Amino acid sequence: MKKYDLMLGSVLLAFCMLYGYLASQMNVRISTYPMFVVTVLAILILVLLVRTCMKNTADENFKLFGKVQKKQFSIVLGLCFLYVLLIDMVGFYTTTVIYLGASLFGLKVKKSYILITTLGFSTFLYLVFDIMLKVPTPKGIIF
Amino acid sequence: MSDVIFGFSQAFTFTNFLAAFASVAVGIMIGALPGLSAAMGVALLIPVTFGMPKDAALITLIGIYCGAIYGGSITAILIHTPGTPAAAATAIDGYQLTLKGSPGKALGTATIASFCGGILSAISLYLFSPPLAKLALNFGPAEYFWLSIFGLTIIAGVSSNSMIKGLISGCLGLVFSTIGMDPMLGEARFTFDISYLLSGLPFTAVLIGLFSMSQVLVLAESKIQKKSQSANVKDSLLLTVSEMKRITPTVIRSWVIGNIVGILPGAGASIASFLGYNEAKRFSKYKEEFGKGSIEAIAGSEAANNAVTGGSLIPTLTLGIPGESVTAVLLGGLLLQGLQPGPDLFTAHAKVTYTVFAGFILVNILMLVLGLFGCNWFAKIARLPDSILIPTIFALSVIGAYAINNSIEDVWIMFIFGIIGYFFTKFKLNPAAFILALILGPIGETGLRRTLIMHHGDIAPLFSSTISWVLIILSLLSLLSPIFMSKVEKLEGKIEKG
Numbered sequence: 001m002k003k004y005d006l007m008l009g010s011v012l013l014a015f016c017m018l019y020g021y022l023a024s025q026m027n028v029r030i031s032t033y034p035m036f037v038v039t040v041l042a043i044l045i046l047v048l049l050v051r052t053c054m055k056n057t058a059d060e061n062f063k064l065f066g067k068v069q070k071k072q073f074s075i076v077l078g079l080c081f082l083y084v085l086l087i088d089m090v091g092f093y094t095t096t097v098i099y100l101g102a103s104l105f106g107l108k109v110k111k112s113y114i115l116i117t118t119l120g121f122s123t124f125l126y127l128v129f130d131i132m133l134k135v136p137t138p139k140g141i142i143f
Numbered sequence: 144m145s146d147v148i149f150g151f152s153q154a155f156t157f158t159n160f161l162a163a164f165a166s167v168a169v170g171i172m173i174g175a176l177p178g179l180s181a182a183m184g185v186a187l188l189i190p191v192t193f194g195m196p197k198d199a200a201l202i203t204l205i206g207i208y209c210g211a212i213y214g215g216s217i218t219a220i221l222i223h224t225p226g227t228p229a230a231a232a233t234a235i236d237g238y239q240l241t242l243k244g245s246p247g248k249a250l251g252t253a254t255i256a257s258f259c260g261g262i263l264s265a266i267s268l269y270l271f272s273p274p275l276a277k278l279a280l281n282f283g284p285a286e287y288f289w290l291s292i293f294g295l296t297i298i299a300g301v302s303s304n305s306m307i308k309g310l311i312s313g314c315l316g317l318v319f320s321t322i323g324m325d326p327m328l329g330e331a332r333f334t335f336d337i338s339y340l341l342s343g344l345p346f347t348a349v350l351i352g353l354f355s356m357s358q359v360l361v362l363a364e365s366k367i368q369k370k371s372q373s374a375n376v377k378d379s380l381l382l383t384v385s386e387m388k389r390i391t392p393t394v395i396r397s398w399v400i401g402n403i404v405g406i407l408p409g410a411g412a413s414i415a416s417f418l419g420y421n422e423a424k425r426f427s428k429y430k431e432e433f434g435k436g437s438i439e440a441i442a443g444s445e446a447a448n449n450a451v452t453g454g455s456l457i458p459t460l461t462l463g464i465p466g467e468s469v470t471a472v473l474l475g476g477l478l479l480q481g482l483q484p485g486p487d488l489f490t491a492h493a494k495v496t497y498t499v500f501a502g503f504i505l506v507n508i509l510m511l512v513l514g515l516f517g518c519n520w521f522a523k524i525a526r527l528p529d530s531i532l533i534p535t536i537f538a539l540s541v542i543g544a545y546a547i548n549n550s551i552e553d554v555w556i557m558f559i560f561g562i563i564g565y566f567f568t569k570f571k572l573n574p575a576a577f578i579l580a581l582i583l584g585p586i587g588e589t590g591l592r593r594t595l596i597m598h599h600g601d602i603a604p605l606f607s608s609t610i611s612w613v614l615i616i617l618s619l620l621s622l623l624s625p626i627f628m629s630k631v632e633k634l635e636g637k638i639e640k641g
Contacts, residue, residue, distance in 0.1 A: 030325040041314040068364040076363035103534035135546045
């Protein structure tokens with residue numbers, strides 16, 4: 001975990017510097033509090049980095065993302081991204097049906113279950129959000 | 144008193160009864176599904192409750208909370224997989240009873256003990272909430288500043304594996320809470336000329352992203368495996384009179400433990416359950432049965448973790464300091480309904496508050512009924528594979544994030560914070576501390592700046608009142624709490640090893 005904590009600390013420190021820079025560009029009347037908060041954050045990150053450096057390296061072989069099923073994870077994340085991207089263009093319910101079907105297929109669910117889950121869950125969402133709660137879901141070009 | 148009676152009459156109306164029934168059932172399902180948490184369930188359901196009357200909405204969220212804490216015990220007992228971390232202690236003896244062919248007795252004990260723990264915690268909810276809320280009447284800007292600091296230190300210091308990471312998570316939340324209009328002067332900060340960001344980050348979308356979508360990614364990273372077949376419950380769930388007599392002292396002891404742990408913010412149900420288990424063993428006449436299928440062990444852990452529910456609602460509703468991640472999410476639901484924690488809840492909104500309190504009792508009664516009659520069915524639901532959960536939870540997250548403001552931008556924010564939440568999990572940061580800071584950040588900032596403006600930049604008034612000093616001392620104590628928590632964790636380790 002040591003390597004990853006150092007990585008985390010470095011990324012967060014870079015974020016602090018960017019945030020501090022942006023805050024310094026603002027009017028001093030509104031930037032004092034953000035500057036104070038980011039300074040505290042930077043100090044805490046430095047404490048994390050120092051403590052991590054002082055740790056022994058017993059877990060050197062530990063891989064944070066070692067057990068991640070890369071292909072499966074990419075499919076899920078990719079489909080989630082496409083789903084959100086297409087909602088406004090195609091319409092919420094059409095996109096939901098396509099997303100559910102594609103995801104279940106990608107996750108190797110039996111065909112009969114794909115059909116039942118996709119239709120059943122889309123109908124459930126329609127009944128709860130459209131009929132019951134009257135949420136004006138994006139219609140897009142289809143539905 | 145009239146508000147209390149009114150609360151009972153309102154809680155049992157058809158709408159509230161239905162809300163309680165449905166939410167407890169959904170909560171038990173969420174709790175029974177390993178990998179899904181009570182916080183995630185409440186976060187997902189907040190948008191659904193948005194259009195409901197205030198009392199029904201809050202009863203629904205509390206129903207999910209209580210149901211999920213109890214639901215975790217079903218899979219803990221039947222397949223030795225705790226649905227929630229709070230049921231980890233229950234799994235030890237619960238599963239042993241299942242192996243001995245008495246899953247019904249284990250489930251019955253868990254259900255009855257959970258019910259007793261929950262119902263008894265309602266007493267503290269009624270007794271301690273109003274006086275604590277009255278105390279908040281004495282709060283000025285300086286006290287609100289220290290209250291927000293206290294809120295941050297407790298959750299950041301206790302509920303994370305590493306205190307420094309908990310504090311970093313809280314500070315990150317504070318940083319993100321500065322996005323939007325300056326609370327005192329109304330000038331834009333970190334909005335990059337995007338008008339959508341002027342009102343700050345959409346709280347519910349961030350919440351759903353951090354707690355629900357991140358869970359989707361966590362489920363997606365592991366190999367999807369078929370879930371174990373659970374044992375069929377053939378024996379009776381009802382306990383005999385002698386068994387009831389045997390677990391009664393344990394239940395009462397665990398109620399006290401759970402309540403105290405619940406009121407003390409930061410500790411949570413999982414710690415309470417292990418403490419309840421340990422105390423049950425310490426006082427038991429049948430110590431040798433522990434670890435081999437003791438009903439006292441199950442009662443000890445289950446009564447304690449359900450007693451936390453009422454206890455943790457006390458600081459949440461009165462001071463706006465949630466005891467754990469679920470109540471941090473629940474606080475979001477409360478704010479979304481336009482209700483501010485504090486004395487107003489017991490004066491201007493007393494009717495709603497006491498209806499919710501009575502709803503809390505109703506929820507526990509329904510939990511008992513559903514638990515005794517439906518646990519076989521819930522056990523079957525728990526076998527729902529992750530491959531089905533992944534897309535359905537994400538679709539719910541999307542519509543949930545959208546439904547609050549009917550805004551697609553909110554969905555993108557949810558998506559971004561879902562990915563951030565995933566990295567929070569991987570790097571062992573604390574999403575609850577982040578969320579709490581997002582809520583408390585503006586309160587603290589306004590308190591601090593108002594005090595400084597009122598006293599022309601002098602910081603002495605920040606330290607002038609007794610309440611401020613009490614809050615400062617409590618904040619310091621909570622920063623020392625990891626020492627206590629490491630002892631509790633050692634205890635958990637000992638218990639798990641048997």
